[in-house]
Amino acid sequence: MPSENPDLAIAQAAALRPIAEIAARAGIPEEALIPHGHHIAKVDRSRVTPSGGTGKLVLVSAMSPTPAGEGKSTTTVGLADALSLAGRRTMVALREPALGPVMGVKGGATGGGHAQVVPMENINLHFTGDFHAIQIANNTLAALVDNHLHQGNELGIDPRRVQWRRVVDVNDRALRHVVVGLGGPTQGVPREDGFDIVVASEIMAILCLATDVADLERRIARIVVGFRYDRSPVTAGDLGVAGAITLLLKDALLPNLVQTLGGTPALVHGGPFANIAHGCNSLAATRLALDLSEVVVTEAGFGSDLGAEKFLDIKARLGGLHPDAAVLVATVRALKMHGGVAKDDLAAEDVDAALRGTANLRRHVENLRRFGLEPVIALNRFPTDTEAEIDAVLDWARGQGCRAALSEVWASGGEGGRALAEEVLAVLEEGSDYRPLYDPADGVEASIRTIATEVYGAGEVLLTDRAPAQLRMLRRHGWDTLPVCMAKTQYSFSEDPTALGAPDGHTLHVRDLVPRIGAGFVVALTGAVMTMPGLPKEPAALRMGVEADGTARGLF
Structure with missing residues (x-):
């Protein structure tokens, strides 16, 4: 139908x-292809001869x-x-x-x-499984953190300061804030936790910025999963699990080839x-x-x-x-x-x-x-x-x-x-005269103000809630010179999604600063933006289905 x-x-x-024909058109040899059916393939970049x-x-x-x-x-x-x-x-x-x-x-x-x-x-559904690999890698790291806490906590991680959240590739507002480890001593250490959507995971950012497997593992090892009681950071490398997480991602790191x-x-x-x-x-x-x-x-x-x-x-x-x-x-x-x-x-x-x-x-x-x-x-x-x-x-x-x-x-x-x-x-x-907007060496706060005033048209930036303390923490650990990844509503230049046009002179409230050391930047959360979206009253899923011949219905 x-x-x-x-x-x-x-x-x-x-x-x-056929995907081999598309690869040939691109100059990708057949031996570099890892087919996922007739029209999708992953590309092993090590088998593609650089042309300079x-x-x-x-x-x-x-x-x-x-x-x-x-x-x-x-x-x-x-x-x-x-x-x-x-x-x-x-x-x-x-x-x-x-x-x-x-x-x-x-x-x-x-x-x-x-x-x-x-x-x-295929692309809009499970594709080659990259997002699933990112999800399980992220959640494996979360499980290893909780297991470390349960098995004696040799690294002295403060359960109240675990930073690493779980993820799922669904808009699920009910999972934004959860408590894990309930049910008694054999069920783990009780603590507050939460879920982000997969695309907000640091693993996703790392995968998208890594140059090869070795760089991927180095970045994963630098992930800050939490802090000790003395406020010193604990990384995935400290846990000794960077290799295992990299292993889960080695195929996801390979680009996917399709066609228009x-x-x-x-x-x-x-x-x-x-x-x-x-x-x-x-x-x-x-x-x-x-x-x-x-x-x-x-x-x-x-x-x-x-x-x-x-x-x-x-x-x-x-x-x-x-x-x-x-x-x-x-x-x-x-x-x-x-x-x-x-x-x-x-x-x-x-x-x-x-x-x-x-x-x-x-x-x-x-x-x-x-x-x-x-x-x-x-x-x-x-x-x-x-x-x-x-x-x-x-x-x-x-x-x-x-x-x-x-x-x-x-x-x-x-x-x-x-x-x-x-x-x-x-x-x-x-040609172009491309140049970045700011110098990260000036510090996270200066970078945020430059973006807010020059790109958003803001008149003022206020650090609220956790942000002032987090800024002091960034400076204490030498993370204050990383680029800034702003988290802001997409609908407006301001933090107010209803303010259309080109609002000027507004105040940008930065409520939190989250170090993503593996990715190599600091996330600045502004306004009411959330890292786990919710579904609308009538989600698109209500119109979807599958025909008897296996073709999809209702995707858009």
Whole structure:
């Protein structure tokens, strides 16, 4: 039975090429492939001969997301297919979808319409099991910590100061705060604990930043699992378990190769959220793509204030990457929402509202320019957009000195992205002057203030709750010069998700500072953002099922 969802129906109707053919197109030898069926394979990078490639890196970001939809992943995939049609050897580097949002409200992360990475069903569900490996590795470390406490606690860990939380790849608010070890002396040491979603795990961040197995194990060994009674840190290395955790992750470290509907090779690997983690696909996959291609198109989660800032200040800095161009995805619908139009009224033409909403887009343009990148604005077309609205937004963009193009990749795949590809290729010819925004050596507090004032438009930063004490702890242990990974709502430049547009002069409250020494950064929790989301009243799971022939129903 055909799916009622157009994205799923298009993906299910596609005739996919064998994965060995896609690998050959990318320059990956067959002996480097570890097949997962006919259309998915992991890539053993040690069997890929380095070409010394100097691929150009294109970062796709977007305006602040709204329920109206922006289509960042769709634009990323469609742009890559358009560049392939233009004769450029191109690869896509994307994150893997998390099951929590797939079953919740956001949906999958494979693009849409005729601009998708496929097989869509597999990628959006269990894929190659990377997230499951991360989940079990994280929870094995948690079990080993609790076992150490139960078996005599030779390291003197203070049960009240265990930092390592369990994770699950489901939006489950009931697990945010739990108590473990109840039931008597044989059941372990009672203590407060909690669950995060898998994408917020430090293991996920480490996997996405590790360069090889040896680096993976070194980073795992540096994970701070808790503190002793004397407040000194205890690491996974102190427990002697870094090797075991690495063993659980050795296959997950290998990038996953799939294809777009246009036949462009795609590496889909890793999946940290950009609102609570660093929001980028794996460094291993990005480097492999750059080595094999002329142009690599990648995305970072949500807007320039979240995924792009972290890509440019964390991933690119730590990984030695130099982004050569940036794309900002916008839609007339989202602009009208930022301009004050209710979601139910978006179908009606309102040029003035769209132009009011450009205040949000302008802030994102300015943010990318702070990093030395001149963005191309991709106006992702929706069926309800009118010519007057489209022309007004494109004229506004060009008036800001930006290259801009209408993108119709959802409807037409790569063909609908040719104009956007031309603009991106022009920027690649010009090059970029990429530079990080701040110097971590100035300290965590200074880095937070720079991000808050220059990227978010905040007027003041207040350290509240645990943050002041945590800042003193970071300084005491010499962790105050690490980059900062901001955890903030994705819907606004402020900590208030209802404050649309481009709010200025607001106060950013930082309530906690969490050291992620293995990953190599400090997480700053702001406002009410949570590391374990909840499900909506009507989760997407209510519409899902499986047909008699095994095909999925209701995925989007």
